Amino acid sequence: MSVFYFIAFLSILFSLLVIFAKNPVHSVLYLIITFFTFTIHYIILNAQFLAVVNFIVYMGAILVLFLFVLMMLNLNEDTEPTKSIYVKLAGIIGGGVLLVTLVGAIKLTAKSNPVVLQDVNLGSVQNLGKVLFNEFLLPFEVSSILLLSAMVGAVLLATKEGKPKATTV
Amino acid sequence: MTTLIIIAILPIVLLYIGLYKANKLLLPVTIAGLLVALASAVMQWNNGASAIFSGMMLFDNFSVAFSAIAIVSTLLILMLSKDYFERISDNVAEYIAIMLFSLAGIVVMVSYYNLAMLFVGIEIMSVSLYILAGIDKKNFASNEAALKYFLMGAFSTGFLLFGITLIYGATHSFGLEAIRNWAVQHPRGIDPLFHTGIILIIVGLCFKVGAAPFHFWTPDVYEGSPTLVTAFMSTVVKTAGFAAFLRLFSVSFAPVAEFWMPTLMVITIITLFVGNLTALYQHGFKRMLAFSSISHAGYLLFAIVALSATSGNAVFMYATAYSIASIVAFGVLILVQQQLGSDSFECFNGLHKRNPFLAATLTIAMLSLAGIPLTAGFIGKFFMFSGAMSRFHLWLVIIAVINAIVSIFYYFRVIIAMYFRNAEHEALTVPGYYQFVLGFSALVTLIIGIYPAIIHNLTYNI
Numbered sequence: 001m002s003v004f005y006f007i008a009f010l011s012i013l014f015s016l017l018v019i020f021a022k023n024p025v026h027s028v029l030y031l032i033i034t035f036f037t038f039t040i041h042y043i044i045l046n047a048q049f050l051a052v053v054n055f056i057v058y059m060g061a062i063l064v065l066f067l068f069v070l071m072m073l074n075l076n077e078d079t080e081p082t083k084s085i086y087v088k089l090a091g092i093i094g095g096g097v098l099l100v101t102l103v104g105a106i107k108l109t110a111k112s113n114p115v116v117l118q119d120v121n122l123g124s125v126q127n128l129g130k131v132l133f134n135e136f137l138l139p140f141e142v143s144s145i146l147l148l149s150a151m152v153g154a155v156l157l158a159t160k161e162g163k164p165k166a167t168t169v
Numbered sequence: 170m171t172t173l174i175i176i177a178i179l180p181i182v183l184l185y186i187g188l189y190k191a192n193k194l195l196l197p198v199t200i201a202g203l204l205v206a207l208a209s210a211v212m213q214w215n216n217g218a219s220a221i222f223s224g225m226m227l228f229d230n231f232s233v234a235f236s237a238i239a240i241v242s243t244l245l246i247l248m249l250s251k252d253y254f255e256r257i258s259d260n261v262a263e264y265i266a267i268m269l270f271s272l273a274g275i276v277v278m279v280s281y282y283n284l285a286m287l288f289v290g291i292e293i294m295s296v297s298l299y300i301l302a303g304i305d306k307k308n309f310a311s312n313e314a315a316l317k318y319f320l321m322g323a324f325s326t327g328f329l330l331f332g333i334t335l336i337y338g339a340t341h342s343f344g345l346e347a348i349r350n351w352a353v354q355h356p357r358g359i360d361p362l363f364h365t366g367i368i369l370i371i372v373g374l375c376f377k378v379g380a381a382p383f384h385f386w387t388p389d390v391y392e393g394s395p396t397l398v399t400a401f402m403s404t405v406v407k408t409a410g411f412a413a414f415l416r417l418f419s420v421s422f423a424p425v426a427e428f429w430m431p432t433l434m435v436i437t438i439i440t441l442f443v444g445n446l447t448a449l450y451q452h453g454f455k456r457m458l459a460f461s462s463i464s465h466a467g468y469l470l471f472a473i474v475a476l477s478a479t480s481g482n483a484v485f486m487y488a489t490a491y492s493i494a495s496i497v498a499f500g501v502l503i504l505v506q507q508q509l510g511s512d513s514f515e516c517f518n519g520l521h522k523r524n525p526f527l528a529a530t531l532t533i534a535m536l537s538l539a540g541i542p543l544t545a546g547f548i549g550k551f552f553m554f555s556g557a558m559s560r561f562h563l564w565l566v567i568i569a570v571i572n573a574i575v576s577i578f579y580y581f582r583v584i585i586a587m588y589f590r591n592a593e594h595e596a597l598t599v600p601g602y603y604q605f606v607l608g609f610s611a612l613v614t615l616i617i618g619i620y621p622a623i624i625h626n627l628t629y630n631i
Contacts, residue, residue: 105361138222139285142277145177146293149270153300156263161306
């Protein structure tokens with residue numbers, strides 16, 4: 001339990017640092033640490049597959065991509081656009097209302113045996129595979145259409161066109 | 170299932186045809202493939218379907234009807250694509266293929282029986298649409314539309330997914346029936362996870378169908394995308410979105426209707442006013458159609474607010490009428506844009522003299538969208554309003570009628586421009602495919618308007 005509270009504290013601390021860091025690159029670096037703490041959460045919850053995927057895909061691939069883009073765009077404190085006070089106020093109110101709703105909802109939830117897992121091997125890769133290829137076979141297969149479509153589209157958007165023919169509509 | 174497989178394989182065939190540069194074959198093969206898919210969908214009618222793949226999908230009459238209307242609308246839109254994509258680039262096969270991938274997602278969306286399938290279906294459709302919005306790479310507006318649509322769509326997907334996980338947390342299942350059973354077994358009190366989940370799903374789905382206050386991406390995306398893609402988005406995609414919306418709420422969330430009904434009622438009223446009042450101030454025909462599509466989303470929400478056994482039928486009638494009339498409007502818009510280079514109302518001045526056929530079909534479409542009797546649009550509105558009346562939503566109907574009257578003003582602006590204003594533009598030519606699509610759609614609009622029983626009796630209980 002104490003490990004959980006310590007890691008939860010770290011998660012919140014670093015996610016706050018993500019928001020408050022002035023330099024976008026620092027912000028992303030803090031985000032990487034935040035995701036690392038999430039990975040530890042997943043390990044504590046015995047969700048092995050999720051932990052590995054989170055570690056490799058989010059921390060490894062996506063955030064490095066993020067960092068590259070930020071460095072290429074060369075953003076720093078000066079280029080940050082200033083927002084009007086009304087936009088900030090609207091953002092604060094909107095986000096605050098959502099936060100109150102979610103916190104209220106979670107506070108009302110009855111505690112559901114926080115430590116006792118019904119099935120100890122729930123998050124293991126083996127069980128996940130069994131569920132994925134039995135019960136959730138169809139969504140798994142249909143996802144291939146999604147990937148194929150995205151792939152065709154990415155190639156299409158990235159290919160160089162020949163000379164433009166006529167004015168387009 | 171056969172329908173889905175055919176629609177998923179067809180684009181791959183098209184990609185191979187594109188690879189071997191047989192561009193003349195593309196459209197005939199697409200049309201033939203879609204007709205086969207349509208036939209295989211219709212064969213499922215009244216088949217006494219049960220959920221397949223451990224409750225993932227259910228091809229009942231509801232999904233057959235909506236798959237059929239989606240396939241027919243796509244067919245009509247693809248017929249308009251003759252010589253359209255060629256103007257944008259050489260990769261025609263890919264464009265048609267991505268549109269068909271999107272259709273595959275739509276078939277999943279209208280026949281899901283598990284929230285996991287709903288999510289996969291919505292994502293297949295959306296990802297294809299983000300690409301389609303940006304296919305006109307040299308056009309700045311198209312780039313803007315694609316980026317805006319992508320960011321907003323990804324954001325709204327986040328809401329939808331969060332809602333789905335909260336509902337899973339409460340009910341321990343993604344299956345629609347299991348969720349309903351859980352809701353029936355826990356009738357008293359408010360369950361925080363479940364109800365927050367419903368609200369978040371409403372937010373996510375309202376984003377996807379473009380209902381106010383989640384509509385702000387619609388005008389820019391619809392205006393910036395190539396016109397043919399806009400036609401696809403505002404007809405097929407909107408129909409599918411509402412079919413998915415309706416299936417989820419009528420199967421799973423009907424037991425807790427008194428909780429989400431007021432929320433949706435407010436959303437409906439805001440959507441009607443925002444769509445109609447903003448459409449009044451538009452100068453471009455395309456942007457006007459974008460706002461009018463927001464207002465039609467408001468009318469379509471009626472069926473979900475007044476949820477009953479006939480809601481499916483009401484949505485089907487309305488979506489059919491709206492899709493067919495919109496296809497005519499967009500078809501004429503494409504011709505006018507291509508030949509006059511602009512889409513402002515002035516371009517429609519004197520269209521009656523330049524091409525009586527175009528003017529006549531567009532008039533029928535506008536009358537149908539405005540909901541004038543003897544057109545399909547009137548029948549659609551009639552079923553929506555009578556459904557709402559039967560649940561005693563009198564004020565809602567009064568507000569909707571006021572909005573319908575407002576909408577007549579901007580739809581008739583086009584008709585007035587066509588018949589009562591003169592302009593010295595040269596005559597417009599209408600290619601053969603366009604003549605067929607416009608004539609067919611106008612005819613169907615009139616037939617449904619005069620004799621609605623043909624469709625109504627068929628789909629009474631979907």
